[in-house]
Amino acid sequence: MAFLGFPILFTLLSLAAGVYYFPAVLHGVGAQVGSYLRRSSHTRRELLLARVASEQQTYEAKHKREKSKEDDEWEEVEPSTVGSAVNGGKADKDWSGIVGFFHPFCNAGGGGERVLWAAIRATQKRWPDAVCVVYTGDHDVDKPAILKRVNDRFNIHLHPPTVHFLYLTTRHYVLASTWPRFTLLGQSLGSIILAYDAFTLLVPDILIDTMGYAFSLALSTLLFPSVPTGAYVHYPTISTDMLDSLNAGGQGVNAGAGQGYRGLAKRQYWNLFAALYSKIGSTIDVVMTNATWTQGHIKSLWGPYRNRKNKMTDHDIDVVFPPVAVEDLEKEVAVDEASEKQRGPYILYIAQFRPEKNHTLILQAFAQFLSSDLKLPSLPGQRPKLVLIGSVRDSDDATRVYKLRLLAHELHIKDDVEFVCDATWPQMLDWMRRSSVGTNAMWNEHFGIGVVEYQAAGLVSVVNNSGGPKLDIVIDIDGKPTGFHASTADEYAEGFRKALSLGKEETIAMRRRARKSALRFTDRGFDEKWLANMDRLVRLQIARAAK
Ligand SMILES: *[C@@H]1O[C@H](CO)[C@@H](O)[C@H](O)[C@H]1NC(C)=O
Ligand SMILES: *[C@@H]1O[C@H](CO)[C@@H](O)[C@H](O)[C@H]1NC(C)=O
Ligand SMILES: *[C@@H]1O[C@H](CO)[C@@H](O)[C@H](O)[C@H]1NC(C)=O
Numbered sequence: 001m002a003f004l005g006f007p008i009l010f011t012l013l014s015l016a017a018g019v020y021y022f023p024a025v026l027h028g029v030g031a032q033v034g035s036y037l038r039r040s041s042h043t044r045r046e047l048l049l050a051r052v053a054s055e056q057q058t059y060e061a062k063h064k065r066e067k068s069k070e071d072d073e074w075e076e077v078e079p080s081t082v083g084s085a086v087n088g089g090k091a092d093k094d095w096s097g098i099v100g101f102f103h104p105f106c107n108a109g110g111g112g113e114r115v116l117w118a119a120i121r122a123t124q125k126r127w128p129d130a131v132c133v134v135y136t137g138d139h140d141v142d143k144p145a146i147l148k149r150v151n152d153r154f155n156i157h158l159h160p161p162t163v164h165f166l167y168l169t170t171r172h173y174v175l176a177s178t179w180p181r182f183t184l185l186g187q188s189l190g191s192i193i194l195a196y197d198a199f200t201l202l203v204p205d206i207l208i209d210t211m212g213y214a215f216s217l218a219l220s221t222l223l224f225p226s227v228p229t230g231a232y233v234h235y236p237t238i239s240t241d242m243l244d245s246l247n248a249g250g251q252g253v254n255a256g257a258g259q260g261y262r263g264l265a266k267r268q269y270w271n272l273f274a275a276l277y278s279k280i281g282s283t284i285d286v287v288m289t290n291a292t293w294t295q296g297h298i299k300s301l302w303g304p305y306r307n308r309k310n311k312m313t314d315h316d317i318d319v320v321f322p323p324v325a326v327e328d329l330e331k332e333v334a335v336d337e338a339s340e341k342q343r344g345p346y347i348l349y350i351a352q353f354r355p356e357k358n359h360t361l362i363l364q365a366f367a368q369f370l371s372s373d374l375k376l377p378s379l380p381g382q383r384p385k386l387v388l389i390g391s392v393r394d395s396d397d398a399t400r401v402y403k404l405r406l407l408a409h410e411l412h413i414k415d416d417v418e419f420v421c422d423a424t425w426p427q428m429l430d431w432m433r434r435s436s437v438g439t440n441a442m443w444n445e446h447f448g449i450g451v452v453e454y455q456a457a458g459l460v461s462v463v464n465n466s467g468g469p470k471l472d473i474v475i476d477i478d479g480k481p482t483g484f485h486a487s488t489a490d491e492y493a494e495g496f497r498k499a500l501s502l503g504k505e506e507t508i509a510m511r512r513r514a515r516k517s518a519l520r521f522t523d524r525g526f527d528e529k530w531l532a533n534m535d536r537l538v539r540l541q542i543a544r545a546a547k
Pocket of ligand 2: 294
């Protein structure tokens with residue numbers, strides 16, 4: 001596909017030129033294409049709404065007969081959450097539009113997906129008549145299978161009648177492997193193709209991207225100016241860190257790549273892309289980011305253009321921390337003297353089996369810890385165990401798990417390490433009740449939802465001495481530590497030893513502090529902030545539709 005590099009570059013340059021120099025022409029053509037897409041997908045829209053109505057009827061009929069506990073819970077629309085979420089005018093509770101969620105990898109089961117499902121659940125509760133549609137490329141799973149997985153993996157119960165899935169056929173265009181060269185541009189172009197694919201299926205009333213496809217939202221605005229767009233940004237597509245890294249003495253994979261002739265070209269290309277990305281970002285109506293770090297980067301890229309377009313208001317580019325199941329964990333996992341008896345000297349590592357999670361480092365550290373003098377006063381007679389929990393999304397993941405098993409074998413700790421692939425929520429809870437320590441080995445993780453989960457479950461953390469786990473999560477509470485920081489295998493081994501040899505009193509005290517620390521990141525906090533932003537989108541939709 002390498003030969004595609006030039007045509008893509010050309011297309012994007014002309015697109016950029018179009019945006020800059022012939023906006024009127026572009027908008028004219030856009031509106032034409034938009035109204036064509038609206039007409040051609042109209043029937044499907046009617047069919048979808050009919051299906052929602054009939055599923056809703058069936059659901060109600062069935063649940064009048066057997067009112068289970070779960071559904072009572074469902075009907076409890078938390079008014080306090082909603083009330084405090086918005087200052088000033090609130091959008092009507094019976095708003096009934098279609099909200100499109102652009103999330104081509106919705107069945108992946110990672111932190112980004114948790115945000116998606118929690119957002120849909122909050123939206124469903126606030127606007128029971130609205131319909132949430134997820135554009136996905138996961139052809140191998142149908143709606144019941146997806147909802148079941150959301151239930152099992154995240155313990156999130158969606159209301160089935162008002163959530164639907166539309167299947168995209170062009171997802172390969174956004175894979176990095178499709179674009180070996182000019183990857184950033186290529187994937188962005190891919191996301192435009194993918195968005196077009198989505199609009200041929202259905203034109204939503206509000207479009208929200210939760211995967212970082214800013215170009216898709218820009219296409220939506222071009223084709224359907226009246227459809228408000230929202231972005232929840234986990235990670236900027238290009239960051240000032242990346243641009244800086246090209247300089248000599250920079251850090252990361254591109255360190256110092258800015259030298260020489262090729263380096264100069266690369267720098268130009270990245271600068272051009274950054275300018276385009278900034279421009280595109282200014283077309284989005286409502287922007288949220290998942291962390292302060294991300295907010296800083298997005299502000300520096302999108303801020304200037306957004307200012308100029310006068311989109312800047314008080315709460316422009318809001319930080320909405322992703323929800324962590326803190327409340328669930330508090331309810332399900334006890335932290336007291338009695339529960340201490342159920343815990344063994346087990347070290348838990350919950351992370352997807354991806355290279356940057358560095359499971360290798362943890363296996364080596366654990367082997368080192370086991371081979372040292374094991375005198376653990378608090379846990380007499382029990383052998384420590386390392387438990388690796390993660391989802392296996394594809395054959396690459398499966399291969400990595402296989403290699404990690406081999407490594408455990410080589411390190412002679414095969415019987416002391418347990419792999420738990422694709423664990424359900426109850427299984428994870430069970431491990432969190434039985435374990436003592438939670439660990440994490442990724443370098444410069446910007447946050448680390450898994451680490452917050454450890455804390456909520458009262459685990460003592462041994463985490464990398466970098467990024468969010470160090471700065472935001474495993475910090476002192478009431479002036480005392482909630483865990484340990486480490487860098488090398490030696491330090492991790494030492495961290496495990498310290499964490500497992502605290503006295504009885506101190507162990508419980510540290511678990512309590514950890515739990516207190518986790519209260520900073522709850523589901524309720526997410527719902528409130530999400531709904532406040534969603535409310536702005538709904539009000540925009542109502543205002544624009546009235547024109
Ligand atoms: C894993 O950790 C080791 C030791 O710190 C480091 O040398 C290695 O680069 C890390 N691997 C990855 C993929 O981060
Ligand atoms: C935001 O998303 C990025 C990318 O997925 C992730 O590394 C980071 O941990 C997230 N931040 C929070 C607060 O979850
Ligand atoms: C964090 O973890 C990585 C390995 O994943 C390691 O190379 C690095 O040195 C660690 N510590 C710091 C302070 O970055």
